[in-house]
Amino acid sequence: MAGAAALPCLAYAGGPEACRPPLDVARGDSTMSITPEDVLKIAELARLYFEEEEIEAFASQFQRILDYVEQLKQVDVRNVEPTSHVSLTADYEKTIFREDEVRPSLTVEESLANAPDPGSGHFRVPKVL
């Protein structure tokens, strides 16, 4: 029964609780184990609602994904230089930076052409504060 009261997203109130990571990543366990509470927490953050039996299923699926990623720990990377991107080469710095010079770019009119409500050279948006 998908009663409204059972909807985690409707019960959601925000606050400091919302800032906490969904899983306690600082827990430090070598293998994390996913509990139904973890699934509920993630569902709440994603504004999703699941039936009771789905939560159990998702918990075990999450667990399988984490176990799969755990395998990476078996790789010995002590002598491997850290790499942040596949396309970085030895002369990376030479290729990704250019002189800081003024170049032709979009005009103000072109930049604003798609704006639903442009005004005096600006994007006008609804007041939010």
Next chain:
Amino acid sequence: MNIKDAFGIQAAVNAGEISAREVAEIALKRIEAVDGRLGAFLTVEPETVKARADEIDRIVKERKLPLAGVPVAIKDNICVRAMRTTCGSRILDNYISPYSATAIDRLERAGAVIIGKTNCDEFGMGSSTENSAFKVTRNPYDLERVSGGSSGGSAVAVAASMAGLSLGSDTGGSVRQPASFCNVFGLKPTYGRISRYGLVAFASSLDCIAPIANNPRDMALVLGLISGRDEQDSTSAPVPVPDYLSALNHAVRGLRLGIPREFFGEGIDAEPLLKPEFAMLVRWVAN
């Protein structure tokens, strides 16, 4: 004039045997005749196309262009200046791109005529081109079947002779799979081979602009023209572009064929790959 032969089209236009304008009109007529049933295109602007073809006809009187007059269809997540770029989404229904992707600039410099923008799963997120906010793109071989996706419109445009070449984008199979479904050639290049500047991002570290063609020669032709380092995309590879067309003359003997072990991994339904037909195909290619 065979629209399924981009190499032949440019040769004929450069030689003055046919005008770019005539080629463009053949493609436009074809779109008019069949695309109502196929749904490959989201935007086609016949007057813009004809004006552009006339411009090519003026230029080829002076010098040859490697893609002279070739009609090229572009997936609607790649920006073409002054045209709509919807990504198959209502969110961008009225978005007019103020600039062109680097791949588009390079195509146009080579003499290509952008014939129109093609349908795709919304923002590239799908594998059947049924998940566009605008319409479903159907397989030209059987209208009851899907075209594949997310670059279904680009695959169908080439398969159904509405364009000589097309560009799609491939993040996790979005060109290889619809090209396969529609019996055309789709190539996912190495990441960084083609600049992503002007491609609407799905997953930036995986996205690739990827061409679709009717034969390997056309593929080699277009790949050589749009590849290479671009200052506008810092992840584009600073690696020289080989002459793909001359590589076509090399023998196939000695090349290695890879079958990813992961095709047979845990959690994958490998049953279709274990059929005798697949083993036969592998043996056939190997011989």
